[in-house]
Amino acid sequence: MPSITLQQGVDPWIISHHDVPLKVGELEFLRMKVDDPIWRYQGLRDFIDSFKFSKLTIQTPITLLQKIVEQCIMSRCCALISIQPIKDSDAVLLD
Numbered sequence: 001m002p003s004i005t006l007q008q009g010v011d012p013w014i015i016s017h018h019d020v021p022l023k024v025g026e027l028e029f030l031r032m033k034v035d036d037p038i039w040r041y042q043g044l045r046d047f048i049d050s051f052k053f054s055k056l057t058i059q060t061p062i063t064l065l066q067k068i069v070e071q072c073i074m075s076r077c078c079a080l081i082s083i084q085p086i087k088d089s090d091a092v093l094l095d
Helices: 037-050 062-083 088-094
Strands: 027-029 032-034
Touching: 037 062, 037 088
Parallel strands: none
Antiparallel strands: 027 032
């Protein structure tokens, strides 16, 4: 594929060719698998499972916990799902 080069000593305006590996039935764009809802579901599940609430010295009110979940977890999940949707059955498992 024609591209530019970032190597030292080579003019960046000179077009060079790079190999682009292709896998049948799999497409990756910007380090994200395209059209693979299972991969997206696994990423969302790992994000939710690894989320840690910060420790406070006082008992945390439920309204504060709801705000944290809405702003930190749900907003990121919605953004990721808008890029690559997941299956309805997987969405139920995340809920």
